[in-house]
Structures are given as C-alpha cells and as structure tokens.
Amino acid sequence: MTAPKAKPILEVDRLDLGYGELQVVFEVSLEVARGELVGLVGGNGSGKSTVLRAISGMITPWSGEIGFDGLKVNGLKPHQMTRLGMAHVPMGRQLFPNLTVEENLSLGAYLRRARHNRSRNLERVFELFPDLVSKRRQPAGSLSGGQQQMLAIARALMLDPKMLIMDEPSLGLAPFLVKEAMQVVRRVADMGLPILLVEQNVRQVLLVSDRAYVLENGRLVIDGPSVDLMDNPLVKKAYLGL
Amino acid sequence: MHAALEAEGIVVQFGGLVAVNDITLSLDEGEIFGLIGPNGAGKTTLFNALTGYAPMRRGKVSLFGEDITQLPAFVRARLGIGRTFQIERPFEELTVLENVLIPAFLHRARRSDAERVAWDALEQAGIADRAHQPSADLNLARRRRLELAKALSLKPKVLFLDELMAGLNPPALAEMIGFVRTLTKSGLAVLMVEHIMKAVVELCDHVMVLASGERIAEGSPEQVTNDPKVIEAYLGDSDEPGDR
Amino acid sequence: TSFTGRFAEFGAQHRAGFEVALAEINANGGVQGRQVELVIEDDTSSQQTALAAAEKLLSRDVPIIMGAYSSSITNPLAQYFTRQEFPFLVFTSSADSITSPGSDWVFRINQPAATYAEILFDVFGILEATESLESIAVVHGNGTFENAVAAAAESLSEARGYELVEIQSYDQGLTDFRPILNRFKAKSPDIVFMVSYSADAVAIMRQVKETGLSAKVFVGAAAGFALPEFLEGAQEVAEYVITATAWTKDVNFEGAGELYAALMEARGKEPTYHAAQAYAGLLTVADALNRAESLDPETIQRALAETDLRTSYGPIRFTDFNGYRNQNPVKMVAEQVQDGAFVTVFTQEGVVNPILCPVPAWESR
Amino acid sequence: METAVALLQNISGGILIGGVYALVGTGLSLIFGVMRVINFAHGEFLAVGMYLALVGHAAFGLEPYLAMLLVAPLGFFVAFSIERLVLSRLVDSPEQSTLLATLGLALILSNALLLLFGAEPKTMYVSYATATVNLGRVTLSIPLLLAGFVATMIILALYLFLTKTEPGRAVRATAENRLGAELVGINTLAVHSVVFGLGSLIAMAAGFVLMPLLFAIPTVGAGFTLKAFVVTVLGGMGSISGAIGGGLVLGLAEVLGASYLSTGYRDAYGLIAFLAVLLLRPEGLFGRTIKRV
Amino acid sequence: MRSGIFLAGLFIAALFYPLIFPNLLSIAIYFLLLAGWATSWDILGGWAGQVSLGHAAFVGVGSYALAILAGRYGIAPWWGALAGMALSAALAWVWGLVTFRLRGPYFTLSTIAIAEILRLVAIEEAWLTQGAEGIFIFSLKSPFGFDLFDRQVEYYTALLYLAAVVGLVAWLARGKLGYQMRAVREDENSSQAAGIDPTRIKLIAFMLSGALTALGGAIYGVYLSYLEPHDIFFLPLSVQIALTAIIGGRGTPFGPLAGAFLLVVAAEVFRNAFAEANLLIYGVLIVLVVIFLPRGLIGSWQHRAVRRRYARSARG
Ligand SMILES: Nc1ncnc2c1ncn2[C@@H]1O[C@H](COP(=O)(O)OP(=O)(O)OP(=O)(O)O)[C@@H](O)[C@H]1O
Ligand SMILES: Nc1ncnc2c1ncn2[C@@H]1O[C@H](COP(=O)(O)OP(=O)(O)OP(=O)(O)O)[C@@H](O)[C@H]1O
Numbered sequence A: 001m002t003a004p005k006a007k008p009i010l011e012v013d014r015l016d017l018g019y020g021e022l023q024v025v026f027e028v029s030l031e032v033a034r035g036e037l038v039g040l041v042g043g044n045g046s047g048k049s050t051v052l053r054a055i056s057g058m059i060t061p062w063s064g065e066i067g068f069d070g071l072k073v074n075g076l077k078p079h080q081m082t083r084l085g086m087a088h089v090p091m092g093r094q095l096f097p098n099l100t101v102e103e104n105l106s107l108g109a110y111l112r113r114a115r116h117n118r119s120r121n122l123e124r125v126f127e128l129f130p131d132l133v134s135k136r137r138q139p140a141g142s143l144s145g146g147q148q149q150m151l152a153i154a155r156a157l158m159l160d161p162k163m164l165i166m167d168e169p170s171l172g173l174a175p176f177l178v179k180e181a182m183q184v185v186r187r188v189a190d191m192g193l194p195i196l197l198v199e200q201n202v203r204q205v206l207l208v209s210d211r212a213y214v215l216e217n218g219r220l221v222i223d224g225p226s227v228d229l230m231d232n233p234l235v236k237k238a239y240l241g242l
Numbered sequence B: 001m002h003a004a005l006e007a008e009g010i011v012v013q014f015g016g017l018v019a020v021n022d023i024t025l026s027l028d029e030g031e032i033f034g035l036i037g038p039n040g041a042g043k044t045t046l047f048n049a050l051t052g053y054a055p056m057r058r059g060k061v062s063l064f065g066e067d068i069t070q071l072p073a074f075v076r077a078r079l080g081i082g083r084t085f086q087i088e089r090p091f092e093e094l095t096v097l098e099n100v101l102i103p104a105f106l107h108r109a110r111r112s113d114a115e116r117v118a119w120d121a122l123e124q125a126g127i128a129d130r131a132h133q134p135s136a137d138l139n140l141a142r143r144r145r146l147e148l149a150k151a152l153s154l155k156p157k158v159l160f161l162d163e164l165m166a167g168l169n170p171p172a173l174a175e176m177i178g179f180v181r182t183l184t185k186s187g188l189a190v191l192m193v194e195h196i197m198k199a200v201v202e203l204c205d206h207v208m209v210l211a212s213g214e215r216i217a218e219g220s221p222e223q224v225t226n227d228p229k230v231i232e233a234y235l236g237d238s239d240e241p242g243d244r
Numbered sequence C: 001t002s003f004t005g006r007f008a009e010f011g012a013q014h015r016a017g018f019e020v021a022l023a024e025i026n027a028n029g030g031v032q033g034r035q036v037e038l039v040i041e042d043d044t045s046s047q048q049t050a051l052a053a054a055e056k057l058l059s060r061d062v063p064i065i066m067g068a069y070s071s072s073i074t075n076p077l078a079q080y081f082t083r084q085e086f087p088f089l090v091f092t093s094s095a096d097s098i099t100s101p102g103s104d105w106v107f108r109i110n111q112p113a114a115t116y117a118e119i120l121f122d123v124f125g126i127l128e129a130t131e132s133l134e135s136i137a138v139v140h141g142n143g144t145f146e147n148a149v150a151a152a153a154e155s156l157s158e159a160r161g162y163e164l165v166e167i168q169s170y171d172q173g174l175t176d177f178r179p180i181l182n183r184f185k186a187k188s189p190d191i192v193f194m195v196s197y198s199a200d201a202v203a204i205m206r207q208v209k210e211t212g213l214s215a216k217v218f219v220g221a222a223a224g225f226a227l228p229e230f231l232e233g234a235q236e237v238a239e240y241v242i243t244a245t246a247w248t249k250d251v252n253f254e255g256a257g258e259l260y261a262a263l264m265e266a267r268g269k270e271p272t273y274h275a276a277q278a279y280a281g282l283l284t285v286a287d288a289l290n291r292a293e294s295l296d297p298e299t300i301q302r303a304l305a306e307t308d309l310r311t312s313y314g315p316i317r318f319t320d321f322n323g324y325r326n327q328n329p330v331k332m333v334a335e336q337v338q339d340g341a342f343v344t345v346f347t348q349e350g351v352v353n354p355i356l357c358p359v360p361a362w363e364s365r
Numbered sequence D: 001m002e003t004a005v006a007l008l009q010n011i012s013g014g015i016l017i018g019g020v021y022a023l024v025g026t027g028l029s030l031i032f033g034v035m036r037v038i039n040f041a042h043g044e045f046l047a048v049g050m051y052l053a054l055v056g057h058a059a060f061g062l063e064p065y066l067a068m069l070l071v072a073p074l075g076f077f078v079a080f081s082i083e084r085l086v087l088s089r090l091v092d093s094p095e096q097s098t099l100l101a102t103l104g105l106a107l108i109l110s111n112a113l114l115l116l117f118g119a120e121p122k123t124m125y126v127s128y129a130t131a132t133v134n135l136g137r138v139t140l141s142i143p144l145l146l147a148g149f150v151a152t153m154i155i156l157a158l159y160l161f162l163t164k165t166e167p168g169r170a171v172r173a174t175a176e177n178r179l180g181a182e183l184v185g186i187n188t189l190a191v192h193s194v195v196f197g198l199g200s201l202i203a204m205a206a207g208f209v210l211m212p213l214l215f216a217i218p219t220v221g222a223g224f225t226l227k228a229f230v231v232t233v234l235g236g237m238g239s240i241s242g243a244i245g246g247g248l249v250l251g252l253a254e255v256l257g258a259s260y261l262s263t264g265y266r267d268a269y270g271l272i273a274f275l276a277v278l279l280l281r282p283e284g285l286f287g288r289t290i291k292r293v
Numbered sequence E: 001m002r003s004g005i006f007l008a009g010l011f012i013a014a015l016f017y018p019l020i021f022p023n024l025l026s027i028a029i030y031f032l033l034l035a036g037w038a039t040s041w042d043i044l045g046g047w048a049g050q051v052s053l054g055h056a057a058f059v060g061v062g063s064y065a066l067a068i069l070a071g072r073y074g075i076a077p078w079w080g081a082l083a084g085m086a087l088s089a090a091l092a093w094v095w096g097l098v099t100f101r102l103r104g105p106y107f108t109l110s111t112i113a114i115a116e117i118l119r120l121v122a123i124e125e126a127w128l129t130q131g132a133e134g135i136f137i138f139s140l141k142s143p144f145g146f147d148l149f150d151r152q153v154e155y156y157t158a159l160l161y162l163a164a165v166v167g168l169v170a171w172l173a174r175g176k177l178g179y180q181m182r183a184v185r186e187d188e189n190s191s192q193a194a195g196i197d198p199t200r201i202k203l204i205a206f207m208l209s210g211a212l213t214a215l216g217g218a219i220y221g222v223y224l225s226y227l228e229p230h231d232i233f234f235l236p237l238s239v240q241i242a243l244t245a246i247i248g249g250r251g252t253p254f255g256p257l258a259g260a261f262l263l264v265v266a267a268e269v270f271r272n273a274f275a276e277a278n279l280l281i282y283g284v285l286i287v288l289v290v291i292f293l294p295r296g297l298i299g300s301w302q303h304r305a306v307r308r309r310y311a312r313s314a315r316g
C-alpha cells in the first residue's frame, strides 16, 4: 500500500541548501508519491524547514533538482509554486489576521485554477473543520492558536492543491489539539491528497504517516515505512526518547 | 517568612474579554510551579501581568513580601524577576555573548565584570560554545537556550519561563529539563508555562490549570493529569492520534 | 552662483549675461591685451558649497571674485572675503546687509532691497496728485530679500504717512493666499503691496481676482512681478500691476536695446534684469582690471573703488551713502503691465509713460 | 454677518484645498499600507504629474483633465518601472534602506525635471484659471472646485477597487501578510509594483489637478511630501478613508489658522495638529485600533 | 583595538592636512562637521534606533545660541557653544518626552514636524533671531590669541570636535550604555526584561545626540559667520545628516565618518564633473549604495566580518 507505484508527484534529487555562506542541507533526496503521507523528521536545526522552504520556493537551491508534477521547478517563487498546485502551510501560519475567516478562505482560492470551485471547496472545508463555521465572520487574528492552525490548513485546501506541505502544524498547541491536528492531517491524506509533513513530534508523525525520512545535521540518515521506523532502535533512542 | 512571589486576585481584561480572572498563587524559593491550559487560556497574559507587561485590572503582586504591583517591568527585572518570551526575542544584530551581556550589565557597570557574569550564564544554559555567533542565525533549540541565558544573567530570584520547551526534539528537551532542574538548587523559584507534559510532570512541584482565564484545577502533577476536567479541557482522552 | 538647487533659475540668467559680456570684452581685445577667462563654480544653492568654492577660486589665483545669487549665500561670502582681504563684487544679491555696514572689500553694482520699496513709494507720491491714497496692506514671502523689502515698505509707510492696515508674511512655496487676501479685503486698503518670487506672484494675482480684492493700486515689488513668466502665467490678471525693477530694455541707457537682444539670444528666451546685472558685473570687473597696474588684491580694490563706468545697464560707480558702503547708487525704474506687456512708466527723471490709476474693480474689467 | 460669510468662505476654501491634500495623502497611504515604505519621493511624483500636464497642454493643447487620461499610462509606467528597478530589490532589507532609497529617488526625479525643463517656474494658462461661482455670498474658485471634485472621484474609485474587486483583495492580502499572500498564489512583488505605480499615479493626478491653480518648478515636490505625511498621519497610516479626513482637517487647520491667527505660522498649524494627533491618537483620527495577540 | 590604532593614525594624518592642502580647508571643515553631526545623530538614530529627520534644529540651536550671545551680549563663543549644548539637551529632553511614545516611522515623521515648527519660529520670532534677515557673527573673543575666523583654526577646532565625538561614541559602544542603547533599538520589551528603562535610555541618547550636534552647529556658525533660518533649520540638512550616518552604517562607530567622506567627496567630484546633473548623479549614488550595501559601507562590512569570523572559529 505504501510503495509508490506511479511516477511520484514530488521528486527531490541531491539538494544542497544554505544561508549566506553557510551550508545547512547536504545532498538530500526524497520523493512523495501520489496519495501518500510522508513524514520528514529530525533534530532541531537539522534542516527540515530549510528543505520545505526550498520546495515551496522561498529559497533557491544551491544545487540539486526539485521536480514537481513532472516539471523541474528549481528557483520558482512561492506564488509560482502555488500556481502549480503546491500548497504550503508554513510555521507561523501566515494568516491575514485582520481579514475574516471567510475572507481568508476565499483568498485561499485566489488563483484562477481554484476560483470557480470556490464555493464547493468552501463547503468541503467547513465539513472538515466544523469549528470554523461559527467563526466565519470573525477576524482570523481573534482565533485561538488551534483554530488558527485549522484555518491555515483549510486555506491551503481552498486552492484545490495537488500536494500539501506542512511545517510543524502542532507547534505550541495544547496536547489535545496536537492529536486533533494530526487526525486532520490524516483525514486530508485519506481524501487522496499527497502530503509532506515536517514535525518535531516524531512519535505523532510516525503514527500518522505512511513513510518517513530522518534528517540529521542536514543529511538523510534513515528512511522507510513509518511502522518500521517506529521499531528502529536508532530512531527510538534519538527521537522517541525511549 | 514571605513566599518568593505572591499574587492575589489577578484580573486582566482586554476590552470586553476577561483574559485572566481572579487568579491567586504563591511560590516559594526553590519551587517549580507549572501553569498549563489550552491555547488562549490566559497563561501568557498572566505571566505578562506578573512581570509588568500587561496592565492589571485588579490584584496584587508581591516579591518576598514587597508590593510590586505598581512597578514597571524594568524595575521588577531589577528586583529579581527574570523571564523568557514565548516568541523568543534575541537582540538580532548582536552576537550571543553580547545578548547576554546586556542583562549582565544590570548589576555590574564594568565590562569585564559583566562579561564574567555573561559567560557563567552561557555555561549554565549550555550555549557557551556559540558565544560569538550572530544571534539571528541560531536554530530554535539554541535560541531557547539563549533566552534562558539572558534571563539567568540578571541573577534573578524568580524566573518565568514561557513555553521554553516547545519545538525541542527529545534529546534537546531532556537537556533543557536538566538545565531547569539545576537552577532551583540555588533557591531560584521558577514559574513555567508548558504544553509539553513530559517536562511538566518531570519538573513541577505544583501545577495550576487555566482555561478561559479561570483556574480549573491545581495540585501535584499526578493529581492534575488525572483530573477529568483537565483531561477534557486540555489533555484529550486517548494517547493515540486517530484510528488507523 | 547657483546652477542647481533652489536658485538654479537665476544661475541660468547669470550665465547668459556672462556669455554676452565675455564675448564683448574679448572681442574688444580683452584686458590689457590678454583674453579674459571666466571661471564659474556652481554653489548648488548651498552656503557651505559656496564657501568651499570661494576658497578654491582664491587658490586658483583669480584676481577678483563675483557672486552669488541669494543673499543668504552672498552674506557669508562677503564676510569671508572681507576677512581674506580680497575684492568681491556683488551683482545680484540685494539684502541691505551686504553693503550696510559693508566693508572695504565688498562692492555692489545692484540696488539694495530697500530701494525697491523706495521707487514704488515715489510712484505713490506722484499718484497722490490725482488720487487719495491712504492705506496700504503688505503681503510678503519670508525669505531674506522679501523680508527686507517689506521692512522698508513698513518704515516708508510711516515716514510718508500711509496707514499700514495689514502686513502678512507667508512661507515660501505657499499655494493658498486666499486667507490673506480675504483679510485684506475686509480692510479695503488703497494700496496692495506684494513682495514675492515669480511663481507665487502668479498665484497671488489669480487669487486676488478670485477673492475679488480691489484696490486703487497694486504693486509688486521685486523679482516675481517683473519677470516675463509673470505675464505669461497671470495673463489678464497681471494688468495694471506696477513693479519695480533695476533694468528694462526701455531704460534710457545707450545700448540697452542691443544688450536685450544679445541676452535674449544667449538665454534662448526672455532675459531678466539678472542677466543684465551679470553682464554689467563682468564689464565692471574687466574695467577695473584694465586700470589696475598689478593683480594683487589691494591694487584691484583701489581700481574698483575708482570705477566710473557707463554701461547699457546704467552708470556704475561705488560710493558711500545712507549707511551703505561701496554701493552703486542704482536708479530703479517702475513699470506697469499694460495690455499684456511691461511698460516703463517712471524713472528717476520722472514719469515717462502714463500710469493707469485707479485700477478698475474686477467686476468692471 | 460679515464675519459669518467670511467664516463660510474660509471653511469652503479649506474643504476644497483639503480635498486635494486628501488625494496627495491617499497615494502615500496606499503605498505605506501595502509596502510599509514611507515614500519620500511622493511629492516628486506630484511634480512629475505637473510637468506631464504641461507637456500635454503644450504639445496637444489639451485640457489638463483630458491630458490626465492620456498621459496616465505613461506616468504609471514610470513609477512602476522605478519600483521594479529599485524598491523591489529592497523588500528584505532593513527598514531604513527603503527610506534612503526614496530620498535618493526624490533627488533623481527633481533634478531630472530640472535638466529637462529648466528651473524657471512654469504656469499653465487655462481660460477658467480665475473663474468663480457664487454660492450666496461665498465665492468659490472653479479650478479649485474641479480639483476637489476630481480628487473625490479618484479616491472613490480607489476605494471601490480595493474593496470590491479581486485584484483589490490581493492588494489588501499583500498588505496584511506578504508571505501569506505569496502562499495563496499572489505575486506580491507584482502587487508592490502595481501599488507603487498606482500610488504615484494618484500623486501625479494631484499634480494635474493642481496645475491650473499653481505653477511647476522642479523643487515643488518636497513641500507636498511633507503635506502628504501630515495627511496620512492625521488620517491613520495606510487608511484610505482616513486620508480623506486627514486632508480635510489639514486644509481647514491651515486656512482657519491663517485667517484668524497669523499667516506666518500657517504651515505650523497643520504640523501642530499632526503632532497632537500623533500623540493623542497614534492610529490617526479616523483609524481603527487593531490589537493583535 | 586595531581600528583604534587605525583611527589614531588617521587623526595624526589629519593634523598635517592643512600643511598639504592649505587651499582645501573649507571643504575639509564641512566634512569634519558633517561627520561629527552624523556621528552624533547616530547615537540616537543608530545606537538607540530612533531615526530622526530633524537634527538640523540642533545645528540651528547651537549656532544661533552662539551668534545671539556673542553678538548681543559679547559673551565668549565657548560659553555660547556650551549654552547651545545645554539648550539643545533641554530641547531634546522635552522633545523626547513628547515623542518617544511613537514608534518607527511615526517618530521619524514627528521629528520632521518639530524641526519645521522650529524653523518657522526662527523666522517669525525676529526679536530673538532677527528673523529672515539673518544674523551675523562679526567678532568673537579670541582664545589664546587664535583668530576663530581663520580657516586653519576652524579646521583644527572641527577636527578636535570630530575626534571627541567619535572617541566618545567608540568608547560608549563598548560599555554599558552602548549595549543598553542597542538593546532598546532591537526590542523594547526584551530590554525591559533585562532591567532597562527604554524611555530613559532613549532620552539620554537624544540629549547627548542633540548637545553634540549643537556643538558642531556652533562651530558651523562661526565658519559661516552669517546665519539665516531657511538655510540652517533646513529639512535637507536634517536629511543629509541622517543620510550620511545611514550610508556609512547605522550603529557603527566609524560608519558616519565613512559616510561623510563618501558623500562630501562625491558631491564635490560630481559638482565639478557633471555640472548641472550633479545632484541627479548623487541621487543615483545613494540608490546604488542602498541596493548593494543595505547596511551601509561600514555596516555591511562589519556584518560580513562577524559572520566570517564566526565561521572561521566554528571550523577551527
Ligand atoms: N534565515 C536563516 N539564516 C541563517 N541561518 C539559518 C536561517 N534559517 C535557518 N538557519 C540555520 O539553518 C539550519 C537549519 O535550520 P532549519 O530551520 O531548516 O532546521 P529545522 O530542522 O527546521 O529545525 P527546527 O526544529 O528548529 O525547526 C540551522 O542551523 C539554522 O540555524
Ligand atoms: N494585547 C491583547 N489584546 C487583546 N487581546 C489579547 C491580547 N493579548 C492576549 N489577548 C487575548 O487574551 C487571551 C489569552 O491569551 P494568552 O496569550 O494569555 O493565551 P495563552 O494561554 O498564553 O495561550 P497559548 O498557549 O496559545 O500561548 C486570548 O483570547 C487572546 O486573544
């Protein structure tokens, strides 16, 4: 069930990344197949967010290749990636705090490719996140942390994306919300959307994802089906705190 | 004998919203006091009120018996209240050492003396090896340690830690828990807000649970984590995320 | 002088005057048989650049230095050259303070600010014969020069028995004079006395019409009202305005008409009296250099002091009078806008063309 | 009775002038709201507008208001390209960089005008330059009325654009959160360029409507930049409706101060109002306070 | 340390300048004064992070105090300068108390407004300042027989002034106040947590900055020997002071010096080389510096140096 059969939607090949003169990611290769929920885990500062930033176009790779949906996308800007159908839920959510929940969502469908499905998607999203329905006329800034996280995911879904990448959706959430957020991610994946999920909370990631990569100091060290990683002694020691 | 920090009937309001409602707490030297609760419960706001950043509608705060309710934040800092911020705020243009030097200057006017204090704090927080790195380039774990070092170089008597552990991976978390534990040895009183229950359970002597600005439970970590009200409002019932 | 910055407009006029004068001097064999070279520095309309440029010129062994446009720049220059004991010829800046008290080293061929007011008050005196003029209202910019003219107008009103009903200053670049004009209207003065640079002058006259402010005499002292731009911009509302100027093509100095034509060609458009002043300034310098036996500052200073020259700008000689020092006693002329053109109406010799007065009210034009 | 008429006269004058100030402020406010750039070259764009009006008038004998429509694309293009060339490179630079850059631009623009058109003041003569209408005993200048009217229309159009159209929404989203806007697929750099183009075009439009009233010199801009600052602060930075209020307050403060106090301090009245508002209501007279967590 | 030696060398070289270029003193004096003003401005604008565009007001207060006291009461120029400094410090104190509630661009705009109001006051209150007519400094008491109007004497006075200001700032930068100012600039909340009273630090910075600017203004007044409100309380002068510091590098002890050097030399070269286009080219220069060196000449270099030093130490 987890092995990629068709051509993967995201292919990252030997990526080198860095800031200024400092290299932080070395020869990272990974792929995400259609319909797959893939985790990317690793210690603090191991370069997870950096990889996501490169994929979504916030930084330009030093070398290596990023292929998305059959296209080479190195060096495209975030909005161009979005146009291709890549939705990014970054750390810190990046909502429009003074606009209402509804306005935030409808901006999510700003692009022409999503615009005509706007009302259909809106319904779908409210189904997925019933909490947001009652808040639709409130400014996004007034929502609680957990609700804001939901809204960020919901806004990304409004795009009708081909793929979703998420950076630490559970950061700073209360324990029960962490679980809820993870369940939401799983539900979205079950609807057939491929997801690349970066999380500090390794245990949670391994519980929900199909496959995972482990990054250490900017290099990939282990990868494989999540169930196997759960039992990997190295992972157990370093990331599960067991 | 006075408690290190006492707060009585604290109320904070933002417009019509009562963010903190009538909270009373007391904290002794060497004690670690945990504050937990769902997002938006008012934990940070309570911290802000106690440290002088949020205006209080009502209530009284005293430090070793001295009333500090009316004092501005920087005076409270001088009297011995150290704090970290939930969203870390290093002085970005400065190096790690210089960041820590600033609070260290508080009690020593001479640079060489202040530097000694700063180095001690850096060692204590485990980030001395990065002393000359520009602080803007630090990763999350190190930023947290820097926050801690900054608070420590004030030589505080009471330390407020706002989600110091959030986002740390298990080894970094274990290390940080170790740092905090050693702090209390010298009699420092610690008040911490955390969502990471592991840290709360391992460190705290006493825990208070807030929800919508109200206190809903209080007691030892075991008592609190087993309280059905807390489980419902905060912890959630199962340990597993969804069924798959 | 200034080629860039706030006063660039006048630098361009000066340049035309210099060109014409230089060509004339060198065509006539230069000075003591040598061709004259003119070294020009741009002061970028800034005091400090002017001082630096002055020092630079001194170090280049020029025999004499002329400058600048704005009084605020010429004043520190005059101070500097006095201390350096170097001859300095002022040809445009009109602040009284340049030659009053003045110094041995500073010479000025153009009129001080106060004379702008004087000639106009002389005109009022003439008009009194037929009209009763009693009250006067003054509006002026707050620059050094406008201020000086207004101050002179204030003291002259008192000396000559006019009632000063309003005196209002405004900040440069102001666009809306209506409040001031409405105030004037409430006092209905016989004379409206305006001191402004050219751009403001147009706006003032347009708004005078708009607010319906009528008076028996409108006078515009100084720069703004005497420039061709004023006619162009204000068109019919400029009619009847009387202005004071140092030089026009109609003055009865020999060659004035030819000078006008030459300046016109050099500037590529209507020249102003600033161009003529620059022209006369350079001639004065050449004349002094011609008479000086050597190029050391004292000799040139002495030669300058003994200047007695007739130019198409007018006679030039430096005397001490009324507290002025080394000041050329310029005879101003008054012009009036008649049928869309400046007509010279009054000179020191008396009325040369009829002065239209009183000015008809706006409704009846 | 006389004083009442005078008061009415002054108030109506203040309102009309205020309308033009509002227009100048609106452009600045738009740029600040979206790009967080305090544009020190704003007045220079107004000056560019004046010269464009002159050129249009001289070359084609056009009414300034007609010329405005014809030359607008050119003006927009100039500002748009300047943003592309300079400011877009500074999006991630420290805050003072853009401040400096716009100061540099101001110098470049005003001196380019000096080189192209010379330093002497240029006026434009239109037949209605001094025409007036009478409302009761109050006299109103027709060019000023026209200016006030056009200013209102432009501001209204801008308001409708921002609130009612899809691109307008993209502009607001960019103003709220640039990264967030990128993530929903908005090309925020393009939005910046367009906003800068629009904001500057509005300044130029103000130059157009002022031309029949005023005169153009290359250095006319600086004073208007200052006025625009006053307007935007009075009204609340980044708020379009605030700019209208700010413009009116400034117009009235100046006219009434000059009429009933002393004219020498005329500019000070606006500035004092500005300081008072800054200190008492930093969000502007008409701004809403939006507190964030 | 090394930069200290470098600077001492520069200072000694500067002592000989008048011997080498006896005819280029005016421009050197202006450079020294501009560098001094920019360094003073930087105390507030760079170190404490409050960008002011109203510093010409302090130049005005300093020069007018000297001119009025010397001209009207025959008071010695050094007392006049001191009075100007004291007055400026007092002005800065009031000014700061009123405006420090404002942050970022709002503070900047308020400084423009206040300086403009002061300009109007200087024009309108002629009983004090002689208004638009301007005020002359004709004669001054000569200390130790030096003629203060002599360009050489002015040069050395200005050089001493600059050396004192730069020295003071370099010394401050390493000490408590320097760090407290930077803390306030970076984050006021965090600095409160470090026990710092941000308002007090900003006030100190403003008063120091104002007083030192006024001292330079007093020297400038003597150099011009004629003051006129439009030229002294001039917004472009305020802008140039800020520009100099920012181009050189905000919050670096020697940045303003470098900025002044670049701008003065560029202005002079362009004035001679490009005639009427000189200010245009000058504007282009500013834009280019901003684009390619966003932290200013020294600032960008320092920023890179810190990182390089760290990268080296991390590797080694
Ligand atoms: N903007 C930046 N400038 C310079 N260095 C950076 C920047 N952002 C990140 N880094 C460095 O790059 C390295 C990788 O950072 P990254 O944020 O990708 O790690 P991460 O795996 O996402 O860790 P975290 O758990 O902290 O989110 C870290 O050492 C960090 O210090
Ligand atoms: N400055 C403010 N203005 C208005 N409302 C505020 C402000 N600060 C906080 N609030 C509101 O007060 C409530 C408590 O917020 P607080 O930040 O204290 O929550 P918290 O318990 O720290 O949550 P989290 O765990 O997500 O950090 C929230 O509803 C928040 O929206």
Ligand SMILES: [Mg+2]
Binding pocket: A048, A049, A050, A091, A167
């Ligand atoms: Mg990360």
Ligand SMILES: [Mg+2]
Binding pocket: B043, B044, B045, B086
């Ligand atoms: Mg919190």
